[in-house]
Amino acid sequence: xxxxxxxxxxxxxxxxxxxxxxxxxxxxxxxxxxxxxxxxxxxxxxxxxxxxxxxxxxxxxxxxxxxxxxxxxxxxxxxxxxxxxxxxxxxxxxxxxxxxxxxxxxxxxxxxxxxxxxxxxxxxxxxxxxxxxxxxxxxxxxxxxxxxxxxxxxxxxxxxxxxxxxxxxxxxxxxxxxxxxxxxxxxxxxxxxxxxxxxxxxxxxxxxxxxxxxxxxxxxxxxxxxxxxxxxxxxxxxxxxxxxxxxxxxxxxxxxxxxxxxxxxxxxxxxxxxxxxxxxxxxxxxxxxxxxxxxxxxxxxxxxxxxxxxxxxxxxxxxxxxxxxxxxxxxxxxxxxxxxxxxxxxxxxxxxxxxxxxxxxxxxxxxxxxxxxxxxxxxxxxxxxxxxxxxxxxxxxxxxxxxxxxxxxxxxxxxxxxxxxxxxxxxxx
Amino acid sequence: xxxxxxxxxxxxxxxxxxxxxxxxxxxxxxxxxxxxxxxxxxxxxxxxxxxxxxxxxxxxxxxxxxxxxxxxxxxxxxxxxxxxxxxxxxxxxxxxxxxxxxxxx
Numbered sequence: 057x058x059x060x061x062x063x064x065x066x067x068x069x070x071x072x073x074x075x076x077x078x079x080x081x082x083x084x085x086x087x088x089x090x091x092x093x094x095x096x097x098x099x100x101x102x103x104x105x106x107x108x109x110x111x112x113x114x115x116x117x118x119x120x121x122x123x124x125x126x127x128x129x130x131x132x133x134x135x136x137x138x139x140x141x142x143x144x145x146x147x148x149x150x151x152x153x154x155x156x157x158x159x160x161x162x163x164x165x166x167x168x169x170x171x172x173x174x175x176x177x178x179x180x181x182x183x184x185x186x187x188x189x190x191x192x193x194x195x196x197x198x199x200x201x202x203x204x205x206x207x208x209x210x211x212x213x214x215x216x217x218x219x220x221x222x223x224x225x226x227x228x229x230x231x232x233x234x235x236x237x238x239x240x241x242x243x244x245x246x247x248x249x250x251x252x253x254x255x256x257x258x259x260x261x262x263x264x265x266x267x268x269x270x271x272x273x274x275x276x277x278x279x280x281x282x283x284x285x286x287x288x289x290x291x292x293x294x295x296x297x298x299x300x301x302x303x304x305x306x307x308x309x310x311x312x313x314x315x316x317x318x319x320x321x322x323x324x325x326x327x328x329x330x331x332x333x334x335x336x337x338x339x340x341x342x343x344x345x346x347x348x349x350x351x352x353x354x355x356x357x358x359x360x361x362x363x364x365x366x367x368x369x370x371x372x373x374x375x376x377x378x379x380x381x382x383x384x385x386x387x388x389x390x391x392x393x394x395x396x397x398x399x400x401x402x403x404x405x406x407x408x409x410x411x412x413x414x415x416x417x418x419x420x421x422x423x424x425x426x427x428x429x430x431x432x433x434x435x436x437x438x439x440x441x442x443x444x445x446x447x448x449x450x451x452x453x454x455x456x457x458x459x460x461x462x463x464x465x466x467x468x469x470x471x472x473x474x475x476x477x478x479x480x481x482x483x484x485x
Numbered sequence: 486x487x488x489x490x491x492x493x494x495x496x497x498x499x500x501x502x503x504x505x506x507x508x509x510x511x512x513x514x515x516x517x518x519x520x521x522x523x524x525x526x527x528x529x530x531x532x533x534x535x536x537x538x539x540x541x542x543x544x545x546x547x548x549x550x551x552x553x554x555x556x557x558x559x560x561x562x563x564x565x566x567x568x569x570x571x572x573x574x575x576x577x578x579x580x581x582x583x584x585x586x587x588x589x590x
Contacts, residue, residue, distance in 0.1 A: 102532060155534055218561040223534050225561035359564050419533070420523050424568055428523045458523070458532055475532035 087409035089484030093453040096471065096479045097126060103473035105161040105233065106463045107174070113199060114471070115174060116479060119158035122151070123176050125199050133200050136193065138178070145201045150182040155225040157188065157214060160232025165271060166241055172196070173271060175243065177232045179214055180207075188212035188230050190245055192271065208273030209290070213263040215250035219349040222319075222358055222423070224251065229263075229298040233398070239309025242268045242276045244292065246299035246313060253338040253351045256295045259287035264335065266299060266313060266327060268292035282330025295332040295382065297353070297373065301399035301462070303414065310441060312386075312401075314416055317393035318354045319423055320364035321373040323385035324399070324416060326441055334374035334382030342378050344370070361424020364391040387435060387444040394429030395419030398461045402434070404468025406484045410434050415450065415470060417459035430456040432472065454480050508543075508576065513584025516577060520569060529589030534562055539589045543582040550578045 097103070102119040109115065112128045122137040122144050137144025138151040138159060151159060157179040165173035172194045180189045190209040193202035215228045229248030236243050245267040249255045255263035267290045268276040275289035283291050301314035305326075315323040315333065325333055337353040339346050347355050356362075356370045368391060374382050389396065398417045402410055413434040420430030436446040457474035465471050470482040518527070524535040531537030538546070552559060553570035573581070 222564040223562055224564065225534060360568060422523055423565065430523060476526055477530070 089408045091453050092483050094481045096481050098478040100477045105461050107162045107164045108465050112466055115162045117159045117162050120153035135202050150180045151178045155227030157227030157230050161234035163234040166236050175234055177234050185216050186214045188214050212247050213250050219251050221251050222354055231299045233302050235302050237304050244268055244302050246302055248298035251351050256335045264296045265291050266293045293327050293331045295335050297335045300397045303399040303401050306401050306403045314396040314399045316396055317373050320367040320393050321391055322389040322393050322396035323373055324387040325385050331383040332379050334379050336375055392426055395421045400462040400464050415462050417462050419458040508579030508583035510583040510587055513580035517584055538585050543586040546582040546585050547578055
């Protein structure tokens with residue numbers, strides 16, 4: 057477990073006990089808001105990501121359909137369709153979906169008002185074999201069309217063949233979230249391991265990484281100084297399994313990611329340039345023998361339930377024996393994997409006692425006796441941001457679903473997309 | 486009387502039609518909500534890696550569930566479905582098939 061009370065954490069607990077004694081500083085339970093929800097969009101097909109434009113318009117992706125924008129008045133313009141769609145302003149026939157792959161994350165340039173640039177992450181058949189790409193587009197003034205497609209990253213690995221694993225179909229583990237850091241202005245791209253045990257620790261492929269690039273896809277200059285010799289300079293952190301969420305701490309700017317565990321240990325990690333997240337599912341190392349299709353990620357028992365701690369000993373999400381310097385998670389979901397997906401910080405005052413918390417979402421899995429766990433949790437980070445001091449489940453006013461994406465709107469409300477096909481807005485009052 | 490019933494039963498087995506082996510759809514509904522909806526969706530539309538169950542007749546559902554219960558693979562993600570079928574009884578399968586085939590069209 058990651059929540060050993062370190063001396064620092066104990067200090068923080070003592071400090072908060074002191075604070076609680078001061079009446080004004082007390083942020084008690086009575087200060088937590090009531091939540092209501094509105095359905096922003098429904099009838100969508102596997103909505104995957106959202107990003108807001110300065111005027112409140114919302115870009116969103118559907119995994120097998122493409123990119124659309126919901127205008128502030130509620131109208132929807134369909135912008136870029138994938139292969140087999142007909143009702144979009146533009147159709148990009150190379151973009152396809154398969155299994156977990158398809159069109160995933162979307163981001164808006166910090167200088168959107170000047171350059172009108174937006175970005176999507178999608179599987180593409182433009183190269184052979186297919187890859188995942190980060191694509192930049194220019195959105196026109198009336199938000200009805202995009203132009204000037206530029207693929208700023210072309211070679212994020214894609215899983216082409218099925219393998220003998222749970223969720224072993226093609227298209228597995230792409231990561232796929234895109235977000236600009238408000239702090240350093242770079243675009244962060246999260247990727248996944250494709251059930252390929254070679255990717256996480258390799259420095260010359262872009263799978264199992266968090267990438268940090270500029271708007272043209274060029275490496276952020278500080279990456280290479282931090283990563284091991286010979287790494288692709290776009291790599292910011294490595295050794296990840298499947299990162300579907302990233303959010304930036306409102307005060308420190310530090311990136312926090314959610315890393316989907318196999319049959320155990322969903323993780324939240326606080327990133328530092330060059331860090332290794334310690335995932336290495338290769339066979340014939342770290343006490344393991346051969347594994348199905350050369351990937352030990354779900355071993356020692358990939359088909360049935362088993363105590364998570366035993367799994368963690370055999371196939372750790374963070375292997376600190378092999379990699380003593382590996383970054384330890386700030387939170388590990390009590391050793392369970394319930395499909396952690398997205399992350400967003402609640403920054404507006406209207407969240408009351410929950411202001412500053414990191415919201416993390418779960419798809420829910422329910423494999424082998426694990427409680428399904430579909431929910432949104434609100435994590436209170438310690439002052440140093442290295443550990444989690446409290447976890448409160450958000451009382452979701454619309455009930456539970458496969459929560460796929462979280463993003464905070466310009467209104468400070470929390471927006472969530474669910475695989476069932478809706479996007480909800482959650483408003484504290 | 487007994488023979489008649491047996492004959493009727495045999496006829497059902499032979500024809501194997503959906504109506505003849507009708508399970509209890511309302512029992513199927515609560516089992517579905519409890520054990521299946523989190524993957525296949527509340528209305529069986531399918532999500533992410535989980536297939537849609539829409540438009541399938543009862544026979545199809547039953548034969549799939551029986552195959553999975555026997556631990557046999559069908560598609561690439563059978564490993565996820567097999568543990569969910571392994572605990573089902575024959576009547577659970579009938580009930581689920583009745584519910585799914587009549588509700589998700």
